Amino acid sequence: MHPQNPNPRDIDRVVAVLQRGGVVIYPTDTVYGIGCDITNVKAVERVIKLKGLKPKDAHFSFICKDLSNIADFAKVSNPTFKLMKKNLPGPFTFILPGLHRVPDYFLSKRKTVGIRIPNHQIPLELVDRLGNPILTTSLKDSDEVVEYTSDPELIYENYKNLVDIVIDGGIGGNIPSTIVDCSGDEPVILREGLGELVF
Template sequence: MAELIKIYEENPNPKEIEKIVKVLKKGGLIIYPTDTVYGLGCDINNHTALEKIAQIKGIKLENANLSFICENLSNLSEYAKQIDNNTFKILKRNLPGPYTFILHGSNNLPSVFKKKKTVGIRVPNNSICQAIVSKLGNPIVSTSIKDEDEVVEYTTDPELIAEKWDKLVDIVVDGGFGDNVASTVIDLTEGEPEVIREGKGDLTL
């Protein structure tokens, strides 16, 4: 049974954040708000939890395109390499924000992701997920939740999300209604930025 925890973005309750982080560290899965759609996430360092997410998505973990939710730019640079000045300026201008940037992965990636040459990195402009990542001390590996029949309420209303995902996750964080537009995805691996998916946000290059 998933626990539904209400947290206010203006002032995330530290006790509730701590409770969520304890669950993550034990290998639990959470659904939580970002500055775009609600995300399904786990601790980047917990292999069992990563396998659970891959299983839910019906894919092999090594083939999964999962995003890393980071707290800030310095946190991000631990998991991405070859960030030149131009790339750094683009990241700095747009983060935190509703963007997923594809970058070259560094040697700090968990072993299961070592074969992947690139990583998708996010720093959402949402104080709830920033507080969770900050307390956890490392990124959350995340994927956005989608509904097979594209019913808008399922991806935006935390109570309906909790009903649907009740047996699959440990906690659903109710941070209010989510958005129904995913992040804009930008590939920065070839020097020149390439928009892979148009989503939320007004990108500044």
Template sequence: MLLNIHPDNPNARHIKTIIECLKDGGVIIYPTDTVYGLGCDITQHKAIERIARIKQVDLKKAHFSFICYDLSHLSDYAKSVDTPVFRMLKKALPGPYTFILPASRMVPRLLKTKKDTVGIRVPDNNICRTIVKELDNPLMSTTLPVEHYVEEYTDPEIIYEKFGKQVDIVVDGGPGGIAFSTVVDCTGEEPVLIREGLGSFDAIT
């Protein structure tokens, strides 16, 4: 299903359709403030395994991140962070950043990496934040199963043509981007830039 949603005023009925799909173990493709993402409810194990199959990755080696509505979920899924790190997160989010933090016990075992970390995202995108808020759970998120993001993957209709059969809903929230989030590792003494993306590392450190 290709579901058109207004970026500024998401239709409540459409959001409800998406939430029901996610709670039922569905997999969606949806807009963020960077590229279109592939996601599911983090509590739905079969959906997580399905995404790993779509991506053709081993769950233990996969780099999935959690899409949160705001930082209120932080203490649920990440171990307590010190004040400078929290300040940096507050400055950067919502925005095009992924922060790698030590995972708490609430992170589903399926999603724990060998290093016991979790990637946290709060995109500056009204549609995906509304979905997460209404779901009342973070979304597990990853990139589309493509080698390279090119211009055509900014168009939800082309995304639907290519991947519509593999997922339950493609959320059309208008054109997406082709730049990724900036990844910052906050598990050591100092924040370390892992990948330079859309967000400026210098602006938040």
């Protein structure tokens, strides 16, 4: 799939799979991710199993289409909104206080949720067509040297029997997103990743 200009028919095919509870692997502006429709419990359970996690330990982030629908899922203060506006779309995961609309498996013990708006057309168009955010979790490699698999052909070989679709959007990155915790009074960088935060 063309990373800047994906074919609408291809996007529709993937969305149809997501609507049926499918699990897909897709490129982002950082590393390849595994995802599904956040409203489909069975699909989320498949991802949890795929990642080898216990449901209570599974705190995933999700991809929103833009800042306009973030208020549906999280509490966003004015300073946080301004910070996000300066840095999104981009390689950041913002940790925000979650609202009860968010399914439980996305909320941490502190009732926070991770939100991404990647600077990549494929996941943004998937979310737009689907009408819901999609779960996102990085595709880790079992290799101890290479933390993230970036070659879509290798990803396909490793995951073709575990997921419904692997989207080839070209060679991916191997540096994850920068995680910014905005659930307290001041933003705190929890993980230095690809993005450099602009204040």
